[in-house]
Amino acid sequence: MHNAQPWHFRYFRGSRVFHVRADFDRVMPHADPDTRALHLGCGAALFNLRVAVVHEGWYPATQVLPDQTDPALLATVQLIGLGSDESGLAALYPAIHQRHTSRFPFEETEIPQSVRTALSGAAHIEGASLTFPTAWHLQELLDLVREAEARNLTDRASDQDLARWTHIDDSSERPAPDGVPDYAFGPRKLGGKAPMRDFAGTRPVAGRDAAEFEHSPHLALLSTAHDRPEDWVRAGQAMQRVLLLATLKGLSSSLATQPLEWTDLRWPLRDPISGEGHVQMLLRLGYGPKGTSTPRRPVSEVLDIEP
Template sequence: MSRQTPNDDQVTALARAAAAAPSMHNAQPWRFRYHRHSRTFEIHADFGRGLPHSDPDTRALHLGCGAALLNLRVAAAHEGWNPQTRLLPDPADGALLARTRLTDATEAADGPAESDDSGGLAALHPAIHRRHGSRFPFEERLVPEPVREALVAAARAEGALLMFPASWHLRQVLDLVQEAEARNRTDPGTRTELDQWTRLGTPAEGAAGDGVPEYAFGPRKRGGSAPVRDFESSRTVAGRDATDFERTPQLALLSTGRDRAEDWLRAGQAMERVLLLATLHGVASSFVTQPLEWQDLRWPLRDPLSGTGYTQMILRLGYGPEGPASPRRPVTDVLDIRP
């Protein structure tokens, strides 16, 4: 006998876990639809929450939705379900990014959906609501090789490659970040989107449940090489401190062999799987997206040895504050439960 269908409170909890995923500028560009009769979640892109200047092809939007999908799979596995996932199930509907059916051991897979290593996923569940981006200085302490190897394996499990640039390659990546930051400082479109998705001042009751709040900006960078975006942009935040960041940042490049919507969704899942595992290991993280927002700077980030692959995300990893939680939209705004 198959398991009982989840009740609406349980469905809501799964959607809340999915919505804890990161997204560019915390835009949260997703909507979830749950069908009771088939125990199936759908993840839909909310293109109205995209960033048309910084992300014109919606690559970053797909990464965020992929991260939400990974969280959903982790939460479902934690509850004892075997989530069967199909990416881009309807070629006629570009907003329908994935379907995930909650099955158990007594049920056969419905078509060519992908089965999960539910045990490995379930172990990541405690990190879902602990994972926060940190725009604070990290210690000058290396992430141990066994932890790096585990993070590489986590990305590989989702069909992506994670590599840690060093020496001249790291310097090249940092140079590309610096070039992108210089462009962004004088680019009107970038400033407009930062103004749209940042929230200055102390959050008030009923404040927006999205975007990057002032308390998550972190300090200004006074020294160091850490590639941390300054969300203050051209505005002034009174009382914001300046401090030194790490001199030798630890970066990781996440890439895929191709560069299609399906690859972006896989990369988003790999990114979140890496971040959840890093959180469990006590490793803090932040995103470095600046050169990915310029096509001519993104291309040189590819594997320098093979000259292949498409870099989908740059992660900054290290030991330091986990960072504060960013706001989230009410689940009722992003979840639709149907018969």
């Protein structure tokens, strides 16, 4: 969320084990008080690690939340043997470097059912479900996003979270290695129904364009059966698997977290037919610009290597 990069890796050479740890100093106190979004982000980073391990010819034996006395230790990944590509993970490796959040308008082009089915299958492999709402349910989701965005624009605590993790006119010699810089905000939305967050808030951004966004956006709900920390990590892995596969399928993507930041708005997002499941992320998918890369923290800050 907001490119906070709330993860830390520690690699133990002797045992060939990675520890994936949460950096709770990077939590957003208002938007993510229970650290659910932090766990999702770390789950996505964990999935990228699994893909990279397989790409290098190893098998990633993964345990989520292996030590109940250490809540910051979100997962361990041991590199063992050559062999299984763990359900085709290696094929996703190129997409890690290609996928960037796109905050630009997408085409109104329909996403083929075969692609939707493949994306839902990708989420299922990781223990989550991905559904594509339509008709009145889709309109309800868009209304909830609009309500959440309106609240965020007038909520002081939300503005504080946004101010910390966005950077306008950062022309210093050493620009921030995290957060969302103004060149990645995308244009202001003149019209359309796409669920876009305005990262500028009420602040002016010199030279920023405005654009019409899609009127029939393609949204997908990522959900889990339960809502515990292990489910959040699982959802993060599922989210990343879906996003990487979508990239390989030629789709661009962005995330709509606004209604997930408000307890009373998150619950109505769920499947209205079954009334079950806990929505963990709202994805916007479509054909359009691939988005702009955002900064990453130096490797020395996020990786320790032990004997």
